[in-house]
Amino acid sequence: MSFKNERQTPPRDLAFLAKSQLLSADDVERALRRMAHEIVERNHALEDMTVIGMQTGGVGFATRMSELLSDITSTTTSLGLLDVSFYRDDLNVNPTPRTSMTAIDDDLTDRTVILVDDVLFTGRTIRAALNALSDWGRPRSVQLAVMVDRGHRELPIRPDYVGKNLPTALDETIRATLDGVWMGTKGVS
Amino acid sequence: MIASLRGENLLTLEGVSDAALLEVLDTAESFVEVNRRSIKKVPALKGKVVASIFFEESTRTRLSFETAAKRLSADVLSLAVASSSVKKGESLRDTTATIDALGIDALVMRHQSSGAALQVSRYVPHVRVINAGDGLHQHPTQGLLDAFTIRQVLSERADTTGVESGLELFKGLRVLIVGDVRHSRVARSDIVAYSTLGCEVRVAAPGTLLPANIETWPVTVVSDFDEALEWADVVGLLRLQRERGSGSFVPSLEEFTQTFGLTFARAKRLRPTTIIMHPGPMNRGVEIDSKVADLASAVITRQVTNGVPVRMAVLYLALASVRDGGGS
Numbered sequence: 442m443s444f445k446n447e448r449q450t451p452p453r454d455l456a457f458l459a460k461s462q463l464l465s466a467d468d469v470e471r472a473l474r475r476m477a478h479e480i481v482e483r484n485h486a487l488e489d490m491t492v493i494g495m496q497t498g499g500v501g502f503a504t505r506m507s508e509l510l511s512d513i514t515s516t517t518t519s520l521g522l523l524d525v526s527f528y529r530d531d532l533n534v535n536p537t538p539r540t541s542m543t544a545i546d547d548d549l550t551d552r553t554v555i556l557v558d559d560v561l562f563t564g565r566t567i568r569a570a571l572n573a574l575s576d577w578g579r580p581r582s583v584q585l586a587v588m589v590d591r592g593h594r595e596l597p598i599r600p601d602y603v604g605k606n607l608p609t610a611l612d613e614t615i616r617a618t619l620d621g622v623w624m625g626t627k628g629v630s
Numbered sequence: 631m632i633a634s635l636r637g638e639n640l641l642t643l644e645g646v647s648d649a650a651l652l653e654v655l656d657t658a659e660s661f662v663e664v665n666r667r668s669i670k671k672v673p674a675l676k677g678k679v680v681a682s683i684f685f686e687e688s689t690r691t692r693l694s695f696e697t698a699a700k701r702l703s704a705d706v707l708s709l710a711v712a713s714s715s716v717k718k719g720e721s722l723r724d725t726t727a728t729i730d731a732l733g734i735d736a737l738v739m740r741h742q743s744s745g746a747a748l749q750v751s752r753y754v755p756h757v758r759v760i761n762a763g764d765g766l767h768q769h770p771t772q773g774l775l776d777a778f779t780i781r782q783v784l785s786e787r788a789d790t791t792g793v794e795s796g797l798e799l800f801k802g803l804r805v806l807i808v809g810d811v812r813h814s815r816v817a818r819s820d821i822v823a824y825s826t827l828g829c830e831v832r833v834a835a836p837g838t839l840l841p842a843n844i845e846t847w848p849v850t851v852v853s854d855f856d857e858a859l860e861w862a863d864v865v866g867l868l869r870l871q872r873e874r875g876s877g878s879f880v881p882s883l884e885e886f887t888q889t890f891g892l893t894f895a896r897a898k899r900l901r902p903t904t905i906i907m908h909p910g911p912m913n914r915g916v917e918i919d920s921k922v923a924d925l926a927s928a929v930i931t932r933q934v935t936n937g938v939p940v941r942m943a944v945l946y947l948a949l950a951s952v953r954d955g956g957g958s
């Protein structure tokens with residue numbers, strides 16, 4: 442599946458002001474490779490696996506992850522995109538996010554779903570994603586892979602595969618892409 | 631200019647910026663995907679109550695709005711005016727107050743009087759009012775879904791997505807609106823939407839079916855219908871509104887069809903890429919020949935289909951929070 446034509450949300454209103462780089466592009470690639478091996482180790486059969494990237498930060502990681510999984514096992518891993526805007530519980534609290542494309546081809550019943558996101562924070566996005574996934578059937582299991590776990594969970598949600606644990610303060614912001622991971626603050630650029 | 635329809639009433643498309651229109655079109659694109667799923671429902675408006683009151687008859691708009699609200703998980707209160715206290719002479723204000731007393735978040739209404747939606751929005755400032763057609767004034771969601779349909783067709787042909795194309799495909803697009811412009815709120819909403827989005831709009835109609843203030847509209851009136859047909863990229867037909875007395879504005883229906891109807895002979899002279907649109911319900915054989923309505927370039931059922939995602943986007947944005955907040 443190609444996502445060339447699928448939309449990705451443009452950056453939010455506030456610009457990200459980077460203070461320090463925590464991981465390089467190479468570090469990110471190595472972490473992804475390790476996570477891919479962990480996924481294979483834990484799940485043996487990959488024919489019934491779907492990698493789903495969370496819009497928008499998780500899409501790049503999910504795409505790379507499915508490539509790595511395909512390389513390791515010489516099978517093709519199916520890839521999907523999920524936008525959880527319509528499943529969020531904060532529509533009354535936060536400004537409604539701009540919506541992006543969801544693209545999930547498979548009936549997820551009895552499949553293993555690897556949810557991939559860039560940063561795990563409060564856990565609310567993952568909560569919304571779990572609700573959303575149930576509309577595509579009943580997966581045999583859902584596992585969560587994140588590049589960065591920054592703590593501050595508000596819900597009983599934990600990742601299965603973590604690229605890097607980064608304890609943060611609440612007012613700090615993490616940006617994670619395939620090009621690296623930075624810590625910074627949000628502000629007007 | 632309204633920069634965004636988030637948290638706003640949708641009473642008219644006049645004064646709505648191109649960015650706000652684009653936001654609706656792009657949001658609707660996300661809902662197209664929802665409507666293709668086997669479970670066509672998202673919890674975005676769970677716990678919200680959407681009332682629909684139609685003082686004037688309607689099939690597609692009402693069904694479309696109620697379907698849209700239900701697919702967003704909102705509860706729908708639907709007032710059938712024919713069997714309600716309106717028939718006992720209850721005023722618009724009292725009817726509105728009664729429905730409001732039940733606790734609603736949005737009100738979708740159609741009324742035979744121009745400006746009724748605006749009036750109601752003043753009675754219930756805490757409720758988001760969506761105009762589903764008021765008299766000869768506006769039918770905003772029709773204008774939005776027509777623009778959405780055009781972008782969808784053109785972006786498919788250009789092998790791109792609607793969202794990726796943005797407003798590009800509207801720039802300089804040649805749209806011809808034909809027929810009963812005078813009595814048509816659809817024409818008013820369409821013309822505002824198209825011209826805001828950057829299209830060039832012309833209208834062709836008998837002089838009697840043009841509104842008195844047509845020169846203030848952002849359109850050019852053309853006299854030669856056949857020449858205009860060759861010019862057009864999009865032909866938007868309008869229903870001859872016989873229930874509003876349009877029949878007496880033309881010498882006879884046959885003559886109207888002869889001069890301004892899209893007959894099969896005329897349709898054959900259109901470029902094959904020209905999109906034919908009609909908001910429905912059609913008077914087959916009057917403004918549009920039955921065979922023309924079934925041509926591949928006629929996107930009339932697609933307009934109906936697109937009504938649902940576009941109205942989902944309108945409801946979703948209207949009930950969206952505009953409060954500033956942080957967090958992810």
